[in-house]
Amino acid sequence: MIIVYEREFDAITARALQQRVSSATLMRFDEARAHPWEVTQPSFVVMILSGRHPASLPALTQQLHLAAIPHSAVILSDDALTCGPLVIPGKSVCFGCASKRSASMVEKPRTAKQDRDFHAYLEATPRAELRGYMPALIEMAVIKMLQHLRCQLKDAGVMSVFSLADGHAIESRILALHGCDCRQLQFSSTEQRWTQALRRGLEGILHE
Numbered sequence: 001m002i003i004v005y006e007r008e009f010d011a012i013t014a015r016a017l018q019q020r021v022s023s024a025t026l027m028r029f030d031e032a033r034a035h036p037w038e039v040t041q042p043s044f045v046v047m048i049l050s051g052r053h054p055a056s057l058p059a060l061t062q063q064l065h066l067a068a069i070p071h072s073a074v075i076l077s078d079d080a081l082t083c084g085p086l087v088i089p090g091k092s093v094c095f096g097c098a099s100k101r102s103a104s105m106v107e108k109p110r111t112a113k114q115d116r117d118f119h120a121y122l123e124a125t126p127r128a129e130l131r132g133y134m135p136a137l138i139e140m141a142v143i144k145m146l147q148h149l150r151c152q153l154k155d156a157g158v159m160s161v162f163s164l165a166d167g168h169a170i171e172s173r174i175l176a177l178h179g180c181d182c183r184q185l186q187f188s189s190t191e192q193r194w195t196q197a198l199r200r201g202l203e204g205i206l207h208e
């Protein structure tokens, strides 16, 4: 397993996870972007990042998807800690679908433009850190990643969001977005089958 990290929270959480998985190696985020994933093919990749990395994170997750490497992510923002989804290429949704879906999973005090500006500032300011995180957040992130590392199908596509504003947690199985390649998958969970059935029903009504 390779653990990719960038900032202060990321590095501390990466080391805490490495203590539980002795075979894991650490890699900085900028190294990960240039890494030849198709050649080295690690069994699993965890990305631990702060902010939301609107431009750079999707690019890395797409590289991992193309190399068919299972992966998951922990992302600390100023309003939430997000864990997952566990992406098993060919068997689950992709990270791109998940990051778009997760935007609706947390109550936001900001507009979308303020959100973009905040994350652009974080990306442009390497020394800016998100302070005030607690040991409990690190432990939650480690436990979730140990769970995802097992790559069980029941965890595939599942994302957990812990709100830092009021402490509530949401765990949700992400469904693929319309038009994304990962939508061609065979779904097997109850929610996914129900959504597929609903879609067929709605299409039937619309075409009557």
Ligand SMILES: [Zn+2]
Pocket (backbone or CB within 6 Å): 093, 094, 095, 096, 097, 098, 176, 177, 180, 181, 182, 183
């Ligand atoms: Zn997708």
